[in-house]
Amino acid sequence: MAFTYAISGGDWARIAPELALLVAALLVMLVDALIPARLRGALVIIGVMGVLAALAGVIMLYASSGSPSAFGGMVTSDPLALFATLVILAATGLSLLLSPGYIERQGTRQQGEFYALVMLAATGMVLMAASTNLMMIFLGLELLSLPLYVLCAFAPGQQRAQESGMKYFLLSSFASGFLLYGMALIYGATGATNLGGINHFVATHAMSATAGFGPILLGGMALLAVGLAFKVSAIPFHAWTPDVYQGALTPVTALMSVGTKMAAFVALIRVFDVALAPVRADWQGIMWALAILTMVGGNILAATQTNVKRLLAYSSIAHAGYLLIGIALGTQAGIAALLYYMAAYAVMNVGAFGVVLALERVAGLGTNLDDYRGLASRRPALAAALAVFLFALAGIPGTAGFVAKYAIFAAAVTGGHAELTIIGVVASMIGFYYYLRVIWAMYFVPAPDMPAAEAANANPHLSLAGLNSAVVTKLAASGTPLAFSAGLALALALIGTLGLGIFPAPLISLARQAAGLP
């Protein structure tokens, strides 16, 4: 067998963002092992610097010329990968900034592990977005999932976090099994794991559901779709999402909701919209149905929630539905709209979770809708910020969310699927209801008479968290001050949400470039 092994320095430069994040993760671990425990809070600086270095790498790759493919077609640094990397870096950076103060408040002593795992998860997300081979997609997916399993179970002594980690771990590994079997069948049907090779085979061979390798390919596509649909939490594979999002530490939730989605959507684009484009007729129906189910179901389920973190989890499911429209269309305009939507979603969703985090007390307390009553008079700045993020998530004009929704619905109309637009708009109407419900509680409902501490004492989880009521009373009375870095993150997210809404043009052109449009 011919054996060539040619890896040049240029190949390594093509994965500069991944390398920067990985080196930052290793540095965090190394420094954590060497410094005394009281200094570990400073490790976040290494993480943020890693994100900035990765950002520099992305800018360098945008400026570079030549073939974007590297390592024998395993990974690429094409505009699609770079755009996704930008979104993931934004989510990672904001989540890192939100963490200091918060994770100490949650009683976490292993801060080194926390930051190292966040950086590793980010590496996996970026790697998955850059993959052009089924192997690398799988590897990237696992590299992002494994740290997240641990991060979800991270909060010490908290039953909810452990439950959340266990559930995520079992269900996600289960989904990985399906994904892997799908990959095996696709490999068996086409004889390639490289997406280019798969595309070549599918384009040059007659494939139908009844002839040739068609049945195997069809089975493979279905299983792969199940695996990835689980990762983007599309209904009916969403059951894990609310529990995991609610139980995990809030910065982790913010990172997961954006980063995992971005990486998995890029994989969906590369596998279905690009490599399997010749057999679009076979998979379009699945994506179409998933999009509708997820949009409608996510919004309806969100409307009944009384916990804000859980509400945002269901809202994140609903947004996955809008994003799936972009996949189902299979057009370049649809992909461009999806990418812009994802960027907008990154800032507004991380921002919303950031406010939730600022208001959250120990052991997930203070995230109920009742705790938000009268917030506008107690914490006016936070209430206003949350209102902006929720308006953006609902899609009010002037915010990033509106432009994003408009772009994706317009792409659906021009792509010949007006029914998706109609259903999407109706689903968004339901969305207005629950976002406005939170805003209503903050601005127009007076604060509850019962002191928060009493409500806290009634909560059974508290005893498990090993906290005495005096601490809780103190925390509830003083309210938690906003750490400087968290304030910075919220400000950045706010600028992003409004900026992308008022001046969307530069990012839209970047997204169009990533989708291969002029």
Added chain:
Amino acid sequence: MPMPMPPNAFLLVSAILFTIGVVGVLSRRNPLVIFMSIELMLNAVNLSFMTFSSALHSVDGWIFVFLVLTVAAAEVVIGLAIIVSIFRSRQEIDVDDLNSMKG
């Protein structure tokens, strides 16, 4: 010398193993057993990869198996760590008891 087995037989075994794994995940209540079932699924897929690889005369499947094995090992470690941490904070472990969040 015996005849080599046809690839279909291996693929069939792989499909059966995968199905047993899926049924195990869905019907068992102990996280450790669920986890074993997931491992069974992954190894069933490995068998498919090896079969396809030798039938197609391509090495991609072998490399894939290698990656799957590595990832599965990492998954075992993390799974055990989470199970142990739950074990420490409560005595029994059963997925039906993981129900403090509802809705």
Added chain:
Amino acid sequence: MAPFVPILIMMGLAFAFVVLVTIVTFILGPKKPTPQKNAPYECGISEITPPQRRFPIKYLVTGMLFIIFDIEAASLVPMAVLMKRLGVTGLIELVTFIAILLVAFLYVWRKGAFTWE
């Protein structure tokens, strides 16, 4: 091409078989539980202490570390076999791989996972 079609049929059969067996055992299996039957042993005296004692956590930690370094060794073998053909680039990659593991090793060591007591 055609040989693959039977596989799908067999996959269906395999699934049907598992479902069938599960249902059949559920229906046919006699279910008359008595306290005696639910006891671990139907005869003899019941045990005083649980027969299986739990392993201390430290065995598990050692086991986890073993798996990681076990797989590491397995990953090194193919590279070692091909080392001559991989040349200097391969050597650099190998060293990078080991360096990353070394960081993990150092970390685990400093965190005290190797101390038995």
